Amino acid sequence: MSLHPVISALRRHKAGVVLIVLQIALTLAIVCNAIFLIQQRIERASRPTGAVEDGLIRISQTWFGAPSGDDAAAIEKLDAMQRADLATLRALPDVQDAAASTSMPLQGMIYSGNLSLNPQQSGLNVTAAYYYGDERLRPTLGVRLVAGRDFKVDEILHHGISGDAVSPVVIVSQPVADKLFPQGDALGKTIYQDGKPAAIVGIVERLQTPTTQAWGSSWDYNSVLEPVRLDGASASYALRARPGREQAVMREARKALLAVNPLRVMPESWGIQSLSQIRAKIYRADHAMALLMTVICVILLGVTAAGIVGLTSFWVGQRRKQIGVRRALGARKADIVRYFQVENLLIAGVGVVLGALLAALLNLWLMAHYAMPRLPPAYLLVGVLAVLALGQFAVWGPARRASHVPPVVATRAT
Amino acid sequence: MFAYYLGLALRSLRRSPGLTALMMLAIGFGVAGSMTTYAVFRGVSGDPIPWKSAQLFVPQIDAWGPVQMSGPGARSGTNEPPDALTYADAMALIHDHRGSRQSAIYAVGPTVLPTGTGHSPIPVFGFAVYDEFFPLVDVPFRYGSGWSADDDTQGAPVVVISDTLNQQVFGGANSVGRSLDLDGRDYRVIGVMKPWNPQPMFFDVVDTGGFSSDGPALFLPLQRAIASGMENVGAVNCPKGTQPGAGYAGLQQSACVWLAYMVELDDAAAVQRYRQYLDDYARSQQTIGRFGWPPNNRLRDLRGFLEYQHVVPDDTRVSLLVALGLLLVCLVNTAGLLLAKFLRRSGEIGVRRALGASRRAIHAQYLTEAAVIGVGGGALGLLLTGIGVFGVNRMLPPRLADLAQIDPSLLALTLLVAVLAAVLAGVYPAFRAARVLPAWQLKTH
Numbered sequence: 001m002s003l004h005p006v007i008s009a010l011r012r013h014k015a016g017v018v019l020i021v022l023q024i025a026l027t028l029a030i031v032c033n034a035i036f037l038i039q040q041r042i043e044r045a046s047r048p049t050g051a052v053e054d055g056l057i058r059i060s061q062t063w064f065g066a067p068s069g070d071d072a073a074a075i076e077k078l079d080a081m082q083r084a085d086l087a088t089l090r091a092l093p094d095v096q097d098a099a100a101s102t103s104m105p106l107q108g109m110i111y112s113g114n115l116s117l118n119p120q121q122s123g124l125n126v127t128a129a130y131y132y133g134d135e136r137l138r139p140t141l142g143v144r145l146v147a148g149r150d151f152k153v154d155e156i157l158h159h160g161i162s163g164d165a166v167s168p169v170v171i172v173s174q175p176v177a178d179k180l181f182p183q184g185d186a187l188g189k190t191i192y193q194d195g196k197p198a199a200i201v202g203i204v205e206r207l208q209t210p211t212t213q214a215w216g217s218s219w220d221y222n223s224v225l226e227p228v229r230l231d232g233a234s235a236s237y238a239l240r241a242r243p244g245r246e247q248a249v250m251r252e253a254r255k256a257l258l259a260v261n262p263l264r265v266m267p268e269s270w271g272i273q274s275l276s277q278i279r280a281k282i283y284r285a286d287h288a289m290a291l292l293m294t295v296i297c298v299i300l301l302g303v304t305a306a307g308i309v310g311l312t313s314f315w316v317g318q319r320r321k322q323i324g325v326r327r328a329l330g331a332r333k334a335d336i337v338r339y340f341q342v343e344n345l346l347i348a349g350v351g352v353v354l355g356a357l358l359a360a361l362l363n364l365w366l367m368a369h370y371a372m373p374r375l376p377p378a379y380l381l382v383g384v385l386a387v388l389a390l391g392q393f394a395v396w397g398p399a400r401r402a403s404h405v406p407p408v409v410a411t412r413a414t
Numbered sequence: 415m416f417a418y419y420l421g422l423a424l425r426s427l428r429r430s431p432g433l434t435a436l437m438m439l440a441i442g443f444g445v446a447g448s449m450t451t452y453a454v455f456r457g458v459s460g461d462p463i464p465w466k467s468a469q470l471f472v473p474q475i476d477a478w479g480p481v482q483m484s485g486p487g488a489r490s491g492t493n494e495p496p497d498a499l500t501y502a503d504a505m506a507l508i509h510d511h512r513g514s515r516q517s518a519i520y521a522v523g524p525t526v527l528p529t530g531t532g533h534s535p536i537p538v539f540g541f542a543v544y545d546e547f548f549p550l551v552d553v554p555f556r557y558g559s560g561w562s563a564d565d566d567t568q569g570a571p572v573v574v575i576s577d578t579l580n581q582q583v584f585g586g587a588n589s590v591g592r593s594l595d596l597d598g599r600d601y602r603v604i605g606v607m608k609p610w611n612p613q614p615m616f617f618d619v620v621d622t623g624g625f626s627s628d629g630p631a632l633f634l635p636l637q638r639a640i641a642s643g644m645e646n647v648g649a650v651n652c653p654k655g656t657q658p659g660a661g662y663a664g665l666q667q668s669a670c671v672w673l674a675y676m677v678e679l680d681d682a683a684a685v686q687r688y689r690q691y692l693d694d695y696a697r698s699q700q701t702i703g704r705f706g707w708p709p710n711n712r713l714r715d716l717r718g719f720l721e722y723q724h725v726v727p728d729d730t731r732v733s734l735l736v737a738l739g740l741l742l743v744c745l746v747n748t749a750g751l752l753l754a755k756f757l758r759r760s761g762e763i764g765v766r767r768a769l770g771a772s773r774r775a776i777h778a779q780y781l782t783e784a785a786v787i788g789v790g791g792g793a794l795g796l797l798l799t800g801i802g803v804f805g806v807n808r809m810l811p812p813r814l815a816d817l818a819q820i821d822p823s824l825l826a827l828t829l830l831v832a833v834l835a836a837v838l839a840g841v842y843p844a845f846r847a848a849r850v851l852p853a854w855q856l857k858t859h
Contacts, residue, residue: 194655
C-alpha cells in the first residue's frame with residue numbers, strides 16, 4: 001500500500017493533524033518523565049535498611065523528673081534506670097532480644113561525625129552516622145556481621161549525651177570499610193572519629209543511616225556502631241519480637257515500662273513504633289507522589305486516546321463518500337481499516353519523534369532545577385512504543401466503523 | 415444575542431452527546447489534576463506573614479570558614495555560611511541590637527506536669543526566645559502579653575503558652591499569673607496566645623523543616639531555658655570533625671551552630687547598615703583571630719531565606735508542573751475536538767452566513783459553545799477537585815496535608831480555569847468556522 005494517498009489526505013486536515021501531533025508529543029514527554037519519577041520514588045522507598053525489619057521495634061521515651069546535669073552521680077543514676085528498663089524488656093516472654101539504641105534506620109534521630117585515618121583528619125575523610133548502643137544492638141537489629149566480632153560485654157561504656165569520651169573499638173558498615181580501606185583490609189585497623197582513635201573489630205554488611213533527608217544522601221549507608229550507652233533524660237531501645245508477636249510486644253512493653261516507672265513520656269504517636277510503621281511514615285510523601293503521578297499519567301493517556309478517537313471519528317464521517325468510492329472500486333474492509341491504521345501510525349510517528357525530543361528537553365530542565373537524574377533511553381523507547389500502541393488501539397474503533405461504510409454511498413449525491 | 419447563542423450551543427451539544435462528554439471529561443480531569451496539585455502547592459508556598467515578611471531578615475555568619483561539609487547545616491561545595499548561628503555570634507548580635515527588633519531562637523521540648531492528680535505528663539514543643547520575639551513576628555495574645563527586657567536579663571521563670579496548652583492545663587481560663595510545672599520547675603504564665611500556627615513555621619525552619627501540624631505550645635526566655643538545662647531539641651551542627659563539649663556549657667563554647675535568628679529592618683537604608691554591621695563584626699572576629707577568613711555573611715529577607723531553605727518541597731513544584739502539563743494536553747485535545755465538531759457543521763455555518771450572519775457573529779456563537787463546554791467541564795472539575803483534595807489529604811503526611819484546603823477561592827478558580835481553558839481551546843476552531851465560505855457550502859449541499 002502506498003503512503004501517498006494517506007499523506008495527501010492529511011494535507012487537507014493540517015490543523016487537526018498538528019493538534020493531534022502536538023498532543024501526542026506532549027503526552028509522551030510528560031509520561032516518560034513522570035514514570036521515571038515514579039520509578040525513582042518507589043526505588044527510594046523500597047531500599048533495604050540492612051536490618052531485619054519484620055519484628056523490629058523502637059521505643060523512645062523520656063523520664064519525667066530524671067536527674068538533670070552532667071555530673072557523674074546523675075549519669076550513674078540515669079544509666080541504672082536505663083539498665084533496669086532493659087532488664088525488664090528482656091524478661092518479656094515475647095521479646096527475643098533488646099538493646100540500648102539511640103538511633104534506628106529511617107527514624108530520623110541521628111548522631112553523625114567525621115571518620116579519617118589520622119588525628120589531624122587530613123587526607124581521606126568519610127561522614128558517617130553513629131549508632132550508640134550496647135552489645136545486643138547488632139543482633140537485635142539483625143544486621144549481618146560479615147567480618148570480625150561483636151562487642152564484648154566489658155567493652156560497653158556509658159556517658160552523658162554530649163560527653164566526649166570515645167570508645168576504643170567500633171563496628172563499621174561495609175561502605176565505611178571500603179571507603180577508608182579500599183584494599184579491603186579494614187578489620188583491625190585504627191580509624192579516627194572526629195580526631196579520636198578507635199579500632200575496627202567488626203564489619204557489618206549493610207546499615208542505612210537514620211536519615212532519609214537530602215543532606216545525608218551522599219553517605220546513606222555509612223554507619224558506625226559505638227559500644228556506648230548514652231545517658232540522658234531520654235533513652236531509646238531497640239526490641240526484637242519473636243515471630244508474629246510484634247503487636248503483642250508493643251503492648252506488653254508499654255505496660256512493663258510504665259510498671260517500672262510510671263513517670264515517663266512515651267506518646268502513642270512516636271513512643272513505641274515498629275520499623276514497618278516508621279518506614280511507612282517516612283516514605284509516605286514518596287508514595288503519595290508516586291500515586292499522584294500515576295493518576296496523572298493515566299488521565300493523560302486516557303485523554304490522548306479519547307482525542308484520537310474523536311478526531312478520527314470526525315475524519316471518518318467526513319470521508320464517508322471517499323470510503324464508499326474505494327469500497328465500490330474493490331477495496332476490502334481490511335484495506336479501509338489498514339488505511340486508518342497507517343494514517344494514525346504516520347501521525348503518531350511524527351508525534352513520538354517530537355515527543356522524544358521534548359521528553360529529553362524536559363528532563364534536562366528538571367536536572368538543572370530539581371536534581372533529577374538523567375532519563376535512561378530505555379524509558380523513551382518504552383514510552384514511544386506504548387504511545388504508538390495506544391494510537392493503534394484508539395484508532396481501531398473508528399477504523400472499524402469506517403470499514404462498515406457500504407459501497408453504495410459512492411452512488412449517492414452527498 | 416448571547417441567549418440565542420446559548421440556545422444554539424445547547425442544541426448543538428445535545429446533538430453529539432458523545433463528543434460533548436469527551437470534551438467535558440478532558441477539561442474536567444485536566445482542571446481537577448491541576449487544581450488538586452495547586453491546592454497543595456498553595457498550602458506550602460504561602461507567605462506566613464505577608465504584612466511584614468519584607469521587613470524580616472535572617473542573618474547568617476560564616477563561623478566555620480571555607481571547609482567542605484556534607485552534613486546538615488551547610489551546603490557542600492558552595493561558599494554558603496551555615497544556616498544557623500553559634501552562641502557567641504547570636505549573643506553578639508543580640509547585645510549590639512542594631513535592628514529595630516530581634517531575637518535568637520532555639521527549639522525546646524520540655525514536659526508539662528499538670529497540677530492535680532490523675533493528669534499524665536504532657537510532652538510539648540516550644541521555643542526559647544527573647545522578649546522582642548512577640549512584636550517581631552506579631553504573636554496574637556488572648557490573655558496577658560510577652561515578657562519584658564528585664565525578664566530576659568534576669569532569666570525570669572516566665573512562660574507564654576498556646577491556646578491548646580491553656581485548654582489542657584487550665585481548662586481555657588485566663589491563666590495569667592498561675593504557675594506551670596515544666597520539667598519539675600515552676601514557671602509563671604505571663605501570656606496566653608490565640609490559636610497560632612503559622613505555616614511554614616518561618617521563625618525556625620531549620621529545626622522544624624517548615625511545617626508542623628501543631629503550633630508551638632510555649633515560649634520562654636532563652637537565658638532561662640539555658641540556665642535550667644532544658645533539653646535543646648533543635649539541630650546542632652558542628653564544623654567537620656568536631657563535637658560539642660558536655661551540656662549547655664559545651665554548646666555555648668563550641669563552634670557548633672544551633673540558634674536561629676531573626677531581625678526586623680524597616681527600610682533599605684537599615685538593611686544596608688545591617689549588612690555593613692555584619693561585615694564589620696566578622697572583620698572584628700578576624701582581627702581577634704576567631705575567624706581565619708574574610709567576612710562571608712548573608713542577610714536574606716524572609717521569603718529569600720525560605721526559598722534558600724527549600725521550604726516548599728521540590729516534589730510539590732514538580733507535581734504542579736506535571737499537572738500544568740496535563741492541563742495543556744487537555745487544552746490541545748479540546749481544541750482538536752472542537753475543530754472537528756465545528757467544521758462538521760460547515761453546512762449550517764454556510765446557511766447562517768448566507769442569511770446575513772457576520773463572521774463576528776459566527777465567532778461569538780462558537781466561542782459561546784466552547785464556554786458552555788468549559789462550564790460543564792468546570793462543574794465536573796469541581797467534583798473531581800473535591801475528590802482529589804480529599805485523596806491527597808489521606809495520602810500526604812499530615813503536616814503537609816492539612817495545608818491543602820478547599821475554599822471558595824479555589825472553587826472559583828477551578829471554574830474560571832475550566833472556562834478560560836475551553837474558550838482558549840475554542841479560539842482557533844471558531845476562527846476556522848467563521849472562515850467557512852457560504853457559497854461553497856450551499857453549492858455542495
